[in-house]
Amino acid sequence: EAGVAQSPRYKIIEKRQSVAFWCNPISGHATLYWYQQILGQGPKLLIQFQNNGVVDDSQLPKDRFSAERLKGVDSTLKIQPAKLEDSAVYLCASSPGQMRETQYFGPGTRLLVL
Amino acid sequence: GENVEQHPSTLSVQEGDSAVIKCTYSDSASNYFPWYKQELGKRPQLIIDIRSNVGEKKDQRIAVTLNKTAKHFSLHITETQPEDSAVYFCAASGAGSYQLTFGKGTKLSVIP
Numbered sequence: 001e002a003g004v005a006q007s008p009r010y011k012i013i014e015k016r017q018s019v020a021f022w023c024n025p026i027s028g029h030a031t032l033y034w035y036q037q038i039l040g041q042g043p044k045l046l047i048q049f050q051n052n053g054v055v056d057d058s059q060l061p062k063d064r065f066s067a068e069r070l071k072g073v074d075s076t077l078k079i080q081p082a083k084l085e086d087s088a089v090y091l092c093a094s095s096p097g098q099m100r101e102t103q104y105f106g107p108g109t110r111l112l113v114l
Numbered sequence: 115g116e117n118v119e120q121h122p123s124t125l126s127v128q129e130g131d132s133a134v135i136k137c138t139y140s141d142s143a144s145n146y147f148p149w150y151k152q153e154l155g156k157r158p159q160l161i162i163d164i165r166s167n168v169g170e171k172k173d174q175r176i177a178v179t180l181n182k183t184a185k186h187f188s189l190h191i192t193e194t195q196p197e198d199s200a201v202y203f204c205a206a207s208g209a210g211s212y213q214l215t216f217g218k219g220t221k222l223s224v225i226p
Contacts, residue, residue, distance in 0.1 A: 004157075031212060033213075033214075040218075040219075041218055041219070042118075042120075042203050042205070042216030042217055042218050042219050043158065043203070043214075043216050044216070045213055045214065045215075048212075048213060056211070056213060091157070091158070095212060097212075101146055101207060101212040102148070102160060102163065103148075103160070103212075103214060104160070105150075105157040105158045105159070106157060107156070107157045108157060
């Protein structure tokens with residue numbers, strides 16, 4: 001079974017620029033998560049989708065971050081404009097849903113904001 | 115919301131010794147507790163998990179124990195090997211939410 005795919009793997013941008021990350025979850029997984037992992041810390045949930053609907057985005061900085069999962073499969077996470085403190089690894093994870101909560105992570109996108 | 119504390123932040127053991135990492139959680143409704151291993155520059159990988167209706171679970175050299183009353187759970191690795199060196203994260207998930215709150219991680223170094 002193919003794992004969670006993410007792209008790009010690395011991105012360097014200047015502050016105030018915009019950036020987008022893409023995630024393709026494991027086939028058939030209904031639930032998709034975006035996490036932010038700052039160096040030396042555990043992943044922090046940004047947003048959770050169930051199919052194409054948002055379950056929880058309470059920790060998403062909505063003034064600059066947005067995410068969508070239009071067809072209930074792939075998802076994109078966007079930052080506009082980026083700040084220095086957004087430098088982190090952005091991890092996507094998916095789980096089957098329906099009471100099966102094990103989350104499988106993608107390789108992440110490492111973002112550096114200069 | 116849920117808060118997960120993890121200790122120690124770093125741990126060095128000699129090859130063949132045991133390693134124990136401890137976590138506490140704040141939400142008594144949490145019912146799912148996974149442990150992830152993350153090697154440098156790689157994705158977190160699930161190594162073992164436990165649900166609140168079970169007190170202990172083992173998988174070869176790895177075991178997890180859960181004390182619901184005290185709201186803490188621990189990871190035990192026996193007969194450590196150099197390839198066990200990584201950062202280990204505990205996490206907790208509340209009933210029905212499937213959202214994980216992670217601890218800050220423990221960097222385990224196994225010295226040959």
